[in-house]
Amino acid sequence: xxxxxxxxxxxxxxxxxxxxxxxxxxxxxxxxxxxxxxxxxxxxxxxxxxxxxxxxxxxxxxxxxxxxxxxxxxxxxxxxxxxxxxxxxxxxxxxxxxxxxxxxxxxxxxxxxxxxxxxxxxxxxxxxxxxxxxxxxxxxxxxxxxxxxxxxxxxxxxxxxxxxxxxxxxxxxxxxxxxxxxxxxxxxxxxxxxxxxxxxxxxxxxxxxxxxxxxxxxxxxxxxxxxxxxxxxxxxxxxxxxxxxxxxxxxxxxxxxxxxxxxxxxxxxxxxxxxxxxxxxxxxxxxxxxxxxxxxxxxxxxxxxxxxxxxxxxxxxxxxxxxxxxxxxxxxxxxxxxxxxxxxxxxxxxxxx
Ligand SMILES: NC(=O)c1ccc[n+]([C@@H]2O[C@H](COP(=O)([O-])OP(=O)(O)OC[C@H]3O[C@@H](n4cnc5c(N)ncnc54)[C@H](O)[C@@H]3O)[C@@H](O)[C@H]2O)c1
Numbered sequence: 001x002x003x004x005x006x007x008x009x010x011x012x013x014x015x016x017x018x019x020x021x022x023x024x025x026x027x028x029x030x031x032x033x034x035x036x037x038x039x040x041x042x043x044x045x046x047x048x049x050x051x052x053x054x055x056x057x058x059x060x061x062x063x064x065x066x067x068x069x070x071x072x073x074x075x076x077x078x079x080x081x082x083x084x085x086x087x088x089x090x091x092x093x094x095x096x097x098x099x100x101x102x103x104x105x106x107x108x109x110x111x112x113x114x115x116x117x118x119x120x121x122x123x124x125x126x127x128x129x130x131x132x133x134x135x136x137x138x139x140x141x142x143x144x145x146x147x148x149x150x151x152x153x154x155x156x157x158x159x160x161x162x163x164x165x166x167x168x169x170x171x172x173x174x175x176x177x178x179x180x181x182x183x184x185x186x187x188x189x190x191x192x193x194x195x196x197x198x199x200x201x202x203x204x205x206x207x208x209x210x211x212x213x214x215x216x217x218x219x220x221x222x223x224x225x226x227x228x229x230x231x232x233x234x235x236x237x238x239x240x241x242x243x244x245x246x247x248x249x250x251x252x253x254x255x256x257x258x259x260x261x262x263x264x265x266x267x268x269x270x271x272x273x274x275x276x277x278x279x280x281x282x283x284x285x286x287x288x289x290x291x292x293x294x295x296x297x298x299x300x301x302x303x304x305x306x307x308x309x310x311x312x313x314x315x316x317x318x319x320x321x322x323x324x325x326x327x328x329x330x331x332x333x334x335x336x337x338x339x340x341x342x343x344x345x346x347x348x349x350x351x352x353x
Contacts, residue, residue: 119323142261198337
């Protein structure tokens, strides 16, 4: 095993976390450069690698083996395509790109180049999510009937000082709900269609503040997601897991998978089943089993996985294509909310090529 020579493009909020993750994993990777037009090297005293004002200068001079693309969404496709043409593997932050068209362009470049790439839906690496997937795949709650998800929190007023957050594309559907869509695709299977309502009724910005989605999965199960960034509640996966220090920890569960033989709550795993396995109906007493899994940092797990994908041929946990399908399903909710019609996802998936 050799260390990956890695660079980070974009040293903002999440770029900083990737920088610190690489520095925390010296056995996996070496940080060889950072590109950001405004970030100052002296704000990153922990970084010994050179800083560049442009990604082109970094890629030309340092020639990294792999990068993390943590720049604004509209730069993901051009930077990913540039990396692919140069033979540089990459993790691209979510959303994979800002539109289906640019996602298709990026996918084409990845396929033609043969570089390895992941989309940064880091929650797939949470130990609780891995364990939940195993429980669902083993059929321990029987046949999946449905799933109910809440992501509801109140963003502070200062969050909206950046004006793009008030405009279409800057709201909770593309920033937050995309993670829930991705986890549902990962845990409940591919989506068939999505419909729903969107509202800007509380904040009154051009972008939504609240949405309600109804999903049909390929296997026939149904799902609902209520998502708002203007309601004070204990129910977001971030508050349930303490994965993000910006959110106050509540330890509450916000996902409920319901099957013919039982149910599963996330992210603090709790499995519900009939006390008497011979009698499974509404009059049977239920037993709940809390399941503890060891904590680990999903960004560290993502980096380790990325190295194994490149060096050991491990199958990507979330490829660019998979990330593009998550984007397609997420954008479909906005479309459904605007047109008041369900969106069948097969055509959007086909458009990705
Ligand atoms: N996985 C997650 O949970 C998660 C969380 C936050 C953000 N993100 C994603 O990460 C990306 C960045 O978000 P953020 O919150 O860190 O934004 P940010 O605004 O804090 O940081 C973006 C950085 O990119 C820099 N930049 C702009 N143009 C550049 C260029 N041409 N080359 C290099 N750097 C450039 C900016 O100067 C800025 O420092 C977005 O796609 C966002 O959706 C993902």
